[in-house]
Amino acid sequence: MITSDRLKETVYRELKKVEDPEITSVSILDLGMVDDVIVQEKEAVIQVLPTFSGCPALDLIKKRIEEAALKVGGVETVNVQFVYDPPWTTDRITEEGREQLKQFGIAPPPSDHIDGEPWHVDCPYCGSTYTTMENIFGPTACRSILYCKSCKNPFEAMKPVANL
Amino acid sequence: MRTYETAEEALESPEYNEALTELLFQLADDDFLLAYRGSEWLGLAPHIEEDVAFSSINQDMMGHATLYYKRLEELGEGKADDLSHLRSPEKFRNAVLLELPNGTGNYLEKPNYDWAFAVVRNYFYTLAKKIKLESLKTSSYVPLQHTARKVLMEVNYHLMHWETWFNQLIQSTEEAHKRMKNAIDQVWEEFMGVLSTGDKGDVMARSGIIEDEETIKKRWISKVESVFTQSGLHLKEKPQMKSGNGRNGEHTPTLESALDTLSEVYRKAPAQGW
Numbered sequence: 119m120i121t122s123d124r125l126k127e128t129v130y131r132e133l134k135k136v137e138d139p140e141i142t143s144v145s146i147l148d149l150g151m152v153d154d155v156i157v158q159e160k161e162a163v164i165q166v167l168p169t170f171s172g173c174p175a176l177d178l179i180k181k182r183i184e185e186a187a188l189k190v191g192g193v194e195t196v197n198v199q200f201v202y203d204p205p206w207t208t209d210r211i212t213e214e215g216r217e218q219l220k221q222f223g224i225a226p227p228p229s230d231h232i233d234g235e236p237w238h239v240d241c242p243y244c245g246s247t248y249t250t251m252e253n254i255f256g257p258t259a260c261r262s263i264l265y266c267k268s269c270k271n272p273f274e275a276m277k278p279v280a281n282l
Numbered sequence: 283m284r285t286y287e288t289a290e291e292a293l294e295s296p297e298y299n300e301a302l303t304e305l306l307f308q309l310a311d312d313d314f315l316l317a318y319r320g321s322e323w324l325g326l327a328p329h330i331e332e333d334v335a336f337s338s339i340n341q342d343m344m345g346h347a348t349l350y351y352k353r354l355e356e357l358g359e360g361k362a363d364d365l366s367h368l369r370s371p372e373k374f375r376n377a378v379l380l381e382l383p384n385g386t387g388n389y390l391e392k393p394n395y396d397w398a399f400a401v402v403r404n405y406f407y408t409l410a411k412k413i414k415l416e417s418l419k420t421s422s423y424v425p426l427q428h429t430a431r432k433v434l435m436e437v438n439y440h441l442m443h444w445e446t447w448f449n450q451l452i453q454s455t456e457e458a459h460k461r462m463k464n465a466i467d468q469v470w471e472e473f474m475g476v477l478s479t480g481d482k483g484d485v486m487a488r489s490g491i492i493e494d495e496e497t498i499k500k501r502w503i504s505k506v507e508s509v510f511t512q513s514g515l516h517l518k519e520k521p522q523m524k525s526g527n528g529r530n531g532e533h534t535p536t537l538e539s540a541l542d543t544l545s546e547v548y549r550k551a552p553a554q555g556w
Contacts (some may be wrong), residue, residue, distance in 0.1 A: 171436060172345025202428040205435065254439055255335035259342060263334075279435045 122157040125192050129155050129162050132186040139175045139182075140258050143222040146179060150210025153201060160194040162187045167206035170259035170279075176200070208278050224261060225275035239275045241266035249273075283490040287424045289356040301485035302423055303357060304375065305492060308480065308529055309414070310350035311376035314366055315537070316407060317343035318544050319380070320400075322389040328397055339404075339440050346433045353425055367548040371538045372531045377475035379403065381528070381537040398458075398465035401451060405444035406469055406506065410476050412437050413501045414492065422490035452513045466515070473521035477502055480529025 133155075134147045146152060149169070156163040164183055168176055180198045187196040208227040211219070216226035225239040240247050246268035253263040254277070261274045286292045292299050320340035327333040351362035359365060374381075380403075385395040415437060418430035451458045477499045479486055487494035507517050526532030 170342065170345065171349055171432060172341040172343070174341075202425075202432050205428070205432050207435075253331045253335055254443065255338035257334070259338060259345075259436075263331075277439065281431065281435070 125157045125162070125190065126155050128190045129157065129164070129187050129193065132189055133164070133183065136179070136182045136186045139178045140260075141219065141222050141224065144215050144218040146183070148212045148215030148218060150212065150215070151179075151206060153204065157193070160192065161197060162190070162193045162195070163197045163199060165199050165201045167202070167204070167210075168200050169206050172259050205281050206279075207281050208276060209280070211276075219276060223273055225264070225273060227276045227278040231278040231280065237278055239264065241269060241271065242273055242275075243271050244269040283422055285422050285424055285490075289353075289358075289425070292357060292423060297485060298489050298491075299357065301482045301489060302426075302491055303354065303359060304480065304482040304529075305486050306350050306354050306357075306426075307373075307375040310347045310354065310365070311374045311528075312380055312407075312411075312476070313343045313350070314347035315374075315376045315540065316380040316404070317341075317347060318540055319382075319384055320404070322384055322393075323395065323400065324389075326389070326393055326395060335443060339443065342436045342440065346436070349429050349433065353429060356425070363548065364552070367545040368552070371533050371541060374528065374533060374537060374541075375480070375531070376528050376537075377472070377478070378523070378525045378528045378532070378534055378537075379469065379472035379475055380407065381533060381540055382472070383536055383540075396461075396465065398451065398461040399468060401444060401447045402462065402465040402469045404440075405448045406473060407476060408437060408441045408444050409505055410498075410502050412441060413498055413505070417493045417498065420490075421492060426491070448509070449513070452515070463515075470518070470521050471524045474523035475526075475528050477521070478523065478527055478529050480527065483529075 130147065133152055134145050136146045138144055138146055138149055146166070151167050151169065153165040153167050155165075164187060166179070166183065183198050184196045187193055209229060211226065219226045220242040223242055225242040228237045228239055231237045236251070238247070239249065241249055244266065246266055248267045250265050250267065251262065252265050252272070256263045256274050260276055262277050263272065264275050265272050286298065292302055317340045320336060320343070324337055325333065327336050347366065348362060351365045354360075354365055355362045384400060385393070387394040412434070415430045415434045418426055419434070421427050421430065448462075452462050477495065479492065479495045479498075483495045486492050492498075503517075503520070510517050525534050
């Protein structure tokens with residue numbers, strides 16, 4: 119008999135492999151999108167915190183979570199719920215997630231940002247602090263476009279969002 | 283004041299549910315229509331960086347509308363997609379200002395769009411949106427508190443963006459200043475419609491769904507007053523509502539043409555995923 123705690127642990131292990139479709143180097147777990155996993159009998163309820171409201175990847179993420187959880191022996195049905203309490207904030211991204219963002223060429227959000235104030239990020243390529251903000255809005259809802267004046271590379275950074 | 287934790291609880295009180303539903307339609311339709319008007323600017327914004335930023339803002343706003351339509355879905359009003367695409371114009375509760383076209387012409391042909399109007403409409407709207415969201419953070423309907431908190435995080439970025447445009451253009455050349463003043467006059471004629479909470483506003487305030495209309499108006503006017511003072515402008519009389527109150531279903535024919543365009547594909551095949 120597999121206990122529900124063991125099953126829960128296995129579900130988490132599978133979720134670690136689910137990538138964000140728009141940032142394929144980071145798992146949704148390291149992005150801090152999974153709030154809770156509840157396993158009862160053969161059903162896994164997975165509560166997910168959406169990142170930005172207009173993110174078109176949500177349906178795809180939901181599908182990938184379902185597929186991943188169904189790989190776990192003992193889980194027969196999966197129920198993915200999007201929840202808004204607590205809100206997703208960028209401080210939920212794990213240390214590993216922050217490293218993986220850099221590998222994708224995206225600077226992780228500053229962890230000490232005060233909302234409404236300008237923020238500063240270092241270049242994810244050369245580590246220089248000599249960077250400028252080109253556009254707060256970028257190719258996806260969660261990213262901004264910056265430029266590194268040291269290594270002369272444009273790069274992206276994840277926008278900080280905090281609970282006000 | 284009683285709080286309502288779930289849709290089921292709200293549904294037990296018909297009067298509460300009616301006022302709540304009404305407000306959710308106002309919030310959803312406001313974002314939905316302005317995001318649509320914004321999307322018509324795609325490829326036409328003053329420069330490429332603005333094209334990226336403006337379309338990102340519109341995408342966020344469409345997302346906000348979706349969140350409110352989902353809350354309505356939970357209250358048994360119908361599917362979110364149907365609510366946005368299949369309702370007739372008189373069922374829409376958006377303010378008239380937000381349905382008005384971007385200028386003369388059409389986005390496919392001779393789009394003679396007015397950037398000053400886009401900046402002023404979006405800036406003033408975002409100021410009002412933020413004031414309402416701050417009020418909704420303590421709403422008696424708990425799911426709406428959570429939605430407001432989520433939307434607020436993104437709205438701060440929008441506000442920063444429009445504030446920058448507004449301040450730069452109003453302090454720019456004589457021509458820019460003149461165009462901005464014209465846009466302010468145009469927006470002023472209808473802005474009361476954005477601040478109105480309609481016929482059900484009293485019930486909304488009494489049951490703690492959102493604060494009363496007068497409080498929201500005062501906060502907005504005092505904010506705009508300080509913006510005007512900084513820019514050397516003068517606040518004239520109160521904003522007006524010349525073309526009717528959208529909160530009560532009064533609209534211009536431009537709403538119908540907007541809905542025809544934006545719902546064309548969905549209406550052809552509602553069962554299709556796209």
